[in-house]
Amino acid sequence: MLDLTYETPKPKVIAGAKHDWELVIGLEVHAQVSSNAKLFSGASTQFGNEPNANVSFVDAAMPGMLPTINEYCVEQAVRTGLALNAEINLWSAFDRKNYFYPDLPQGYQISQLYHPIVGEGEIIVDMAPGIARKVGVERIHLEQDAGKSVHDMDPNMSFVDLNRTGVALMEIVSRPDIRGPEEAAAYVTKLRQILRYLGTCDGNMQNGNMRADVNVSICRPGQYEKYQETGDFSHLGTRCEIKNMNSMRFIQMAIEYEARRQIAIVEGGGKVDQETRLYDADKNETRSMRSKEEAHDYRYFPDPDLLPLEIEQAWVDDIKSTLPELPDEKKSRFVNDFGLSEYDASVLTAESENAVFFEEVANGRNGKLAANWVINELFGRLKKDDKGISDSPISPAQLGGVIDLISSDAISGKIAKDLFEIVYTEGGDPAQIVEDRGMKQVTDTGAIEAALDEIIAANPAQVEKAQQNPKLAGWFVGQVMKATGGKANPKAVNQLVAQKLKG
């Protein structure tokens, strides 16, 4: 299991005009469950269909239609809860959150206010090797997504598409344990990574399949610790909620802006109003969503159309037994089993596909060498082509073949890079290519010696300089490599140069 120890990072401090200030941040992440059908209807969840094509009469809230829960969505919420070491509530229930908006035909959202399916858990948020923040998760509940309004197709009308209405969301609510904009982005990154490992949400933020509401408040240094001791929120400042953020960069910018806005208000003798705000990326500012305030009285009550959701412990245990290896465990295993640095292990485990690829390459080979080739050469090359690991033109077996040729001293590191490029662009078996194209390293000291003798004979002045200053011997090594087309074994060349220059 996880045996990487870590230190807690320092909270971010912002200097105001009068004092220093700290930030306190909590996030509500809405993650769309990767299901085929919606939470309470049999309509499709597929993105990009014709408007209102994915709509059942349940989603359209036609009179008399009743919701029936999608069991798979329940399973995904449980799976996510288990992965966050959270308590799973075998008895949960659905409530109605009432408000009017054109993209919500029911006039209420079915959610779980009083009895969520998942209780308290935690996420280890990595900030740097050896530094991580443990962020508490307060709860995860299941709820329906709303539809989408399009405002730019007509000057006087809004256009409503209910395809998204009723799609299952997991709302993952953190404790106010996050202490800076970078930590907030890192938290979302880590949560996204876990969800993608689990397959419970695809984490596609661009399509809005994962988005965050960010609660920000400010406090003077020392106040947060008082809150932690007492659990009393009055030690902290009044929070504002920034709605619907779907980019890591914007989350950071919005928090930074919002903190400075609150500091300016408080230092100016004013009071922060608790409110919902919207981040405007074009202007890099947050602004009040006054219309939301009016509707804030949601008049929650238990949904009479739905009985309580009761699940069996045995079913939860079954789900637990099918959990994949999670990012923290995988990272720790990579450090322990392959001797990787924590940084390299983090890079390789960021996406599970990358980790699978690496393990195939590293299997039976030098782990560190494999990690270097996967991270530096392969990822670098894929990035240049704007490709993901699943589009890699070079397979783990082929990359492993290149590494085998280095390990057996058949080719030099420099030639290996050329070979990699050939295999990447043309394909083929690395060993065969080396054979066919004469790329084998020259370890025959006779041939190297002959080349070196020639160079020494042609450059008596350099020989003299190098004999006085041994650092200049490198020039001869370079010349030999050049003369042999980079195929000379560098170790052998170094030895010979040292030997010959001694005279």
Next chain:
Amino acid sequence: MSIDKDTAARVAKLARIKVEEDALPALAEEFNTILGFIEQLNEVDVEGVEPMTSVTPQKLKRRVDVVSDGDQQDKVLANAPDAREGFFAVPKVVE
């Protein structure tokens, strides 16, 4: 708990039900009668009694994750006062 005229007006607004000013006192009175009945129920000692969630002994029905519905844009839009290019068209609502 007692509902006054202002609270009745607020509840009506939240429910998007138009109530004329002169009808509000009677509405508030009706609310109070209902709440009075609830308060009477609250007098019953239910300590240790599990809340009843259904009048018939049944569990929450579940569905499998299969697409079995939708693909009926014209039917969904049939009752819309205004629909264009597959969307419901409503008076502009924008933040």
